[in-house]
Amino acid sequence: xxxxxxxxxxxxxxxxxxxxxxxxxxxxxxxxxxxxxxxxxxxxxxxxxxxxxxxxxxxxxxxxxxxxxxxxxxxxxxxxxxxxxxxxxxxxxxxxxxxxxxxxxxxxxxxxxxxxxxxxxxxxxxxxxxxxxxxxxxxxxxxxxxxxxxxxxxxxxxxxxxxxxxxxxxxxxxxxxxxxxxxxxxxxxxxxxxxxxxxxxxxxxxxxxxxxxxxxxxxxxxxxxxxxxxxxxxxxxxxxxxxxxxxxxxxxxxxxxxxxxxxxxxxxxxxxxxxxxxxxxxxxxxxxxxxxxxxxxxxxxxxxxxxxxxxxxxxxxxxxxxxxxxxxxxxxxxxxxxxxxxxxxxxxxxxxxxxxxxxxxxxxxxxxxxxxxxxxxxxxxxxxxxxxxxxxxxxxxxxxxxxxxxxxxxxxxxxxxxxxxxxxxxxxxxxxxxxxxxx
Numbered sequence: 001x002x003x004x005x006x007x008x009x010x011x012x013x014x015x016x017x018x019x020x021x022x023x024x025x026x027x028x029x030x031x032x033x034x035x036x037x038x039x040x041x042x043x044x045x046x047x048x049x050x051x052x053x054x055x056x057x058x059x060x061x062x063x064x065x066x067x068x069x070x071x072x073x074x075x076x077x078x079x080x081x082x083x084x085x086x087x088x089x090x091x092x093x094x095x096x097x098x099x100x101x102x103x104x105x106x107x108x109x110x111x112x113x114x115x116x117x118x119x120x121x122x123x124x125x126x127x128x129x130x131x132x133x134x135x136x137x138x139x140x141x142x143x144x145x146x147x148x149x150x151x152x153x154x155x156x157x158x159x160x161x162x163x164x165x166x167x168x169x170x171x172x173x174x175x176x177x178x179x180x181x182x183x184x185x186x187x188x189x190x191x192x193x194x195x196x197x198x199x200x201x202x203x204x205x206x207x208x209x210x211x212x213x214x215x216x217x218x219x220x221x222x223x224x225x226x227x228x229x230x231x232x233x234x235x236x237x238x239x240x241x242x243x244x245x246x247x248x249x250x251x252x253x254x255x256x257x258x259x260x261x262x263x264x265x266x267x268x269x270x271x272x273x274x275x276x277x278x279x280x281x282x283x284x285x286x287x288x289x290x291x292x293x294x295x296x297x298x299x300x301x302x303x304x305x306x307x308x309x310x311x312x313x314x315x316x317x318x319x320x321x322x323x324x325x326x327x328x329x330x331x332x333x334x335x336x337x338x339x340x341x342x343x344x345x346x347x348x349x350x351x352x353x354x355x356x357x358x359x360x361x362x363x364x365x366x367x368x369x370x371x372x373x374x375x376x377x378x379x380x381x382x383x384x385x386x387x388x389x390x391x392x393x394x395x396x397x398x399x400x401x402x403x404x405x406x407x408x409x410x411x412x413x414x415x416x417x418x419x420x421x422x423x424x425x426x427x428x429x430x431x432x433x434x435x436x437x438x439x
Contacts, residue, residue, distance in 0.1 A: 012217040020208045020215075021151060021158050025165020026172065027205025028144040031105055031136045032074055033173035034198045037316050039294050040177075041191050042066050042129060049122035064126050067291045068434055071427035073130050074137045075286070078420040081141035094146050101143035102206040106199055108136040113195035116188050145416040152400045152412035153221045159400065160331045163393040167327040170320025172201070178312050224405075262403070267410045271399045274338070275415060277347045278395035279422035284350045285388045286426025288357045289319065291434045295362045296377050314378050319385040326389025330397055338398040347391055353384045354433070364439045392419070 012018055035042075046064050112132055120128070151162045176197045180190035212218045268275065298310040336342040359370040360377045371377060399415045400408045 009220050010216045013215075017154075017212070017215055017218045018158065018161055020212050020218075021154070022161045022165040022168070023208045024147055024151075024205060024212075025162040025167075026169045027102070027165075027202060027208075028140065028147055029166040029169035030173070030198045030201055030205075031109070031140045033170045033320070034109070034176075034195070035070060035074065035133055035136075036067075036290055037170070037173040037177045037312070038191075038194065039067055039070075039290055040311060041187075041194070042070075044187075046122050046126060049120070049125060062122070064122070065431075065434070066126075067294060068427070068431045069130060070133055071286055071291065071430055072424070073133050075420060075424035075427045077134050077138035078141040078144075079417070079424045081138050081145075083417055084142075094150060097142050097146045098150075098209055099206065101139040101146070102202055102209070104139045105136055105143070106202045106206075108132055108139075109195060109199045109202060113192055113199065116191045116195065141420065145413050148396070148412040148416045149409040150222070152408035153224065154218075155221075156397050156401060157331060159397045160327070160393055163327040163389070163396055164324060164331075167320065167324030167389050171317065171324060173198075174312060174316035174320050178309060178317065181309055181312060260406075261410065262407050264410060264414065267403055267407050268414055270402045271411050271414065273344065274395045274399040274402070275418040277344055278392055278415060279418045279425070280347050281350065281388060281392045281395065282419055282422030283426040283429070284353060285384075286423050287429040287433055288354055289384075290315065291430040292357050292360075292362065292437055293319070293381065295434075295438060296357075296360045297363045298374050299361060299372055300374070310374070314374060314381065318378055318381045322382045322385035323389035326386040326391075327393040329386075329390050330393045334394060334397070338394075338401065343394075346387075350384075350387050350391070353380065353387075356380050357384065358433065358437050362437050366437060366439050395419075 043064075043066050046066060050062055050064075112129075115125075115128065147162070151159050176194055180194040183190050183193070185193070213222060293315045294311055296311075296315065298307055298314075300306050336346060356371070357380060358367060360380065361369050361372045361374075371380065396415055396419070399411050403411045
């Protein structure tokens with residue numbers, strides 16, 4: 001067998017691999033975050049186009065329910081193609097999957113940027129946008145699942161760095177949107193600049209991925225699985241020799257079964273609790289974010305400047321900043337432990353955030369508003385997002401620790417599937433909660 005004592009890992013010089021994995025995490029969630037943060041742009045454009053169309057035809061105003069449809073049509077392809085990637089990784093090389101996905105995402109972002117300057121009927125614009133959301137998340141699913149499998153080959157702290165990078169993607173998108181809102185450019189120019197930003201970032205992600213195998217520290221872990229197979233084939237004795245040694249009481253070794261990858265079902269049996277926990281974490285989050293949170297309004301309605309940036313700052317920037325803090329926290333402290341019964345209790349306790357956010361200062365509320373002030377909303381959002389990032393990061397870091405090294409890639413793919421399952425379940429519930437909260 002390959003022996004870690006004979007070959008210790010080299011140093012991660014300048015933390016280059018850590019930085020690249022952090023940036024890869026950022027790149028995987030750029031598509032989702034740029035579309036979700038652009039909620040005001042898409043809703044505003046649909047509203048204007050709808051009003052113009054109605055003034056001409058005399059038709060009724062149509063509610064496109066962009067936020068819920070965007071969330072659902074983002075998560076369904078993520079769910080389907082994350083599952084498909086569990087089979088794709090056996091037939092298509094991971095390098096091809098990742099590079100091809102990033103190239104397609106780049107072209108889809110370029111298309112979205114180009115459409116900013118194109119006048120379209122609201123139905124056509126909505127259909128094209130939803131189709132773009134579907135396909136960009138389809139390739140995003142293959143990208144995310146493939147990279148989780150790669151990151152699973154590295155020490156556990158790199159999984160935390162990858163998750164932290166995903167958290168930064170939200171801040172990146174929110175700050176880009178804030179800059180576009182505060183710029184003196186007209187609406188189309190600001191939106192064009194906003195959507196060009198992820199085009200450049202996606203190309204940067206591709207370059208980082210291509211650079212990774214050329215770093216000594218990364219090569220050590222990326223080639224480790226293959227080294228296991230080579231060293232095993234050299235060191236395994238023939239069955240005849242093994243029987244002779246066993247008869248003499250001199251052979252002690254692992255069974256042949258331990259040299260092979262476990263089945264998907266066998267891996268799931270070891271990580272099922274972490275899989276269900278990560279599903280619950282994201283189901284709670286997507287059921288209210290963004291469909292409920294973007295409807296919360298400031299109490300300072302006379303302050304036009306604050307009113308204009310309130311949703312971007314208090315919803316998206318607060319959420320993504322605290323989510324990033326939560327994703328980074330496990331590198332300092334990991335509590336509860338993976339064996340603790342308190343871990344699933346902590347995950348289930350996040351259900352309290354659903355009614356808390358529904359009772360904030362929502363526009364045209366059906367329910368009684370209990371939390372009217374902006375500070376109350378920001379406090380709830382901060383706790384909500386921190387717990388999301390912290391518990392999700394723990395789930396993704398704990399799962400590979402519950403299986404053998406050779407099963408880490410399978411565990412990573414399974415955890416990604418259940419993560420996306422949670423997103424899809426939450427997005428589905430968002431339709432119902434959206435109807436309940438607003439008149």
